[in-house]
Amino acid sequence: MLLDARDLHVEFHTRDGIAHAVNGVGYAVDAGQTLAVLGESGSGKSVTAQAVMGILDTPPGRITQGRILFRGRDLLTLKGEERRRIRGTEMAMIFQDALSALNPVMTVGDQLGEMFVVHRGMSRKDARARAVELMERVRIPAAAQRVRDYPHQFSGGMRQRIMIAMALALEPALIIADEPTTALDVTVQAQVMDLLADLQREYRMGLILITHDLGVVADVADRIAVMYAGRIVETAPVHDLYKAPAHPYTRGLLDSIPRLDHKGRQLYAIKGLPPNLTHIPPGCSFHPRCPMARDVCRTDEPPLYEVSETRGSACHFWRECLDG
Numbered sequence: 001m002l003l004d005a006r007d008l009h010v011e012f013h014t015r016d017g018i019a020h021a022v023n024g025v026g027y028a029v030d031a032g033q034t035l036a037v038l039g040e041s042g043s044g045k046s047v048t049a050q051a052v053m054g055i056l057d058t059p060p061g062r063i064t065q066g067r068i069l070f071r072g073r074d075l076l077t078l079k080g081e082e083r084r085r086i087r088g089t090e091m092a093m094i095f096q097d098a099l100s101a102l103n104p105v106m107t108v109g110d111q112l113g114e115m116f117v118v119h120r121g122m123s124r125k126d127a128r129a130r131a132v133e134l135m136e137r138v139r140i141p142a143a144a145q146r147v148r149d150y151p152h153q154f155s156g157g158m159r160q161r162i163m164i165a166m167a168l169a170l171e172p173a174l175i176i177a178d179e180p181t182t183a184l185d186v187t188v189q190a191q192v193m194d195l196l197a198d199l200q201r202e203y204r205m206g207l208i209l210i211t212h213d214l215g216v217v218a219d220v221a222d223r224i225a226v227m228y229a230g231r232i233v234e235t236a237p238v239h240d241l242y243k244a245p246a247h248p249y250t251r252g253l254l255d256s257i258p259r260l261d262h263k264g265r266q267l268y269a270i271k272g273l274p275p276n277l278t279h280i281p282p283g284c285s286f287h288p289r290c291p292m293a294r295d296v297c298r299t300d301e302p303p304l305y306e307v308s309e310t311r312g313s314a315c316h317f318w319r320e321c322l323d324g
Ligand SMILES: Nc1ncnc2c1ncn2[C@@H]1O[C@H](COP(=O)(O)OP(=O)(O)OP(=O)(O)O)[C@@H](O)[C@H]1O
Pocket: 012, 013, 014, 019, 021, 039, 040, 041, 042, 043, 044, 045, 046, 047, 048, 057, 060, 061, 212, 277
């Protein structure tokens, strides 16, 4: 397994108390695989990713428990320098907002080229040539000219391609893309997502794709992990999960996406709000919002039950949920 995160816990010390942002998350992704991580705002998707990348805001954030095995080594036990090396060359992250992730006063050619100068010891001239090649890989028109432009001279979609190029430059084994297309308009979103999926296959990278958007997941991901209040509540191969979710929260998410075959029908919305992470409800944290909740849900926290060899659900009543 390329990446295998186990029982991760992250908390933040805030003025209002301790926010339990990640509460025992485990997920794994292999080379050539895409894992989609899904869940409402505040469910801990980004914090989990930051913990894996080693870029958590510390303080206030702190990993209190867990292991992050990357190619068999526990990243949490590595010394600073080795950790930085792995983060710089073997894993990379793509963020939602390219404009703030890129350096505004450096041409994109220099930014891309610097990766090769610093990490591969290339000459400026060779690095520049590689930068142009990379820009062509991510399908930026007239790359040889545009290599001299600054980030603000590109459109949002093109900037996102440049960030993908930066992430790919050193051919990392793992890429984490955190809502990589959320800031773009819909048609551009689809193009950038297709590009990312193509490159992922071509380079046989492991990809963790964080998204709100169940719509994009179906086409590009192999597996899905659904997060709620800092836990994984369901994990399954994409098509199994779409066919029959084994958790009421997943069912709610699926029922709230617009579908062509359901035209005219009113869209479902999960009632209520995600919990305050300083006061997560006891029992099943979803119980205040769950249409299937019973007494036991208010007191007993469901473990991640094994639904099948490849599926898990943290719902006491996953069987009923599966049966619809
Ligand atoms: N720097 C921080 N300081 C304090 N608390 C934080 C910080 N970063 C995250 N948190 C806490 O962790 C929770 C989970 O945040 P996270 O960014 O992982 O959510 P997310 O699932 O990525 O949401 P979104 O879809 O909005 O990006 C937040 O609701 C917040 O309580």
